[in-house]
Amino acid sequence: MAAYVIFCITxxxxxxxxxxxxxxxxxLLEATPGVKFFAGPMxxxxxxxxxxxYGVVVECADLEAAKRWYYSEDYQRVAAIRxxxxxxxxxxxxxxxxxxx
Incomplete structure (x- = not known):
């Protein structure tokens, strides 16, 4: 079943x-197979x-794929900027x- 990484910028x-x-x-998101994302202000x-x-939703194939993407070295490097x-x-x-x- 699909899993979603939800980001809420306050x-x-x-x-x-x-x-x-x-x-x-x-x-990074576009290069990740099977990932869809939706973002928007306010x-x-x-x-x-x-x-x-801002709100962002990243759709992954399943829970394990979502955790792999979120905890990946590539994303964590970029997350530091956020x-x-x-x-x-x-x-x-x-x-x-x-x-x-």
């Missing part, structure tokens, strides 16, 4: 540095939570088709 300290991150991460918050400036330029959080969620209780 504050940008350095727009130029964040632009550098985007310039490096987009080719997502609509529909429930209580911190204001989000961490310097902004505040936010990320998480991975895997889809499932089991029963809901």
């Amino acid at each position: 504050n940008v300290h350095d727009e130029e540095r964040l632009a550098e991150y985007r310039c490096q991460v987009v080719p 997502p609509l918050t529909v429930e209580k939570g911190p204001p989000i400036t 961490h310097e330029a902004s505040d936010g959080f990320a998480f991975i969620v895997a889809s499932w088709t089991g029963p809901v209780h």
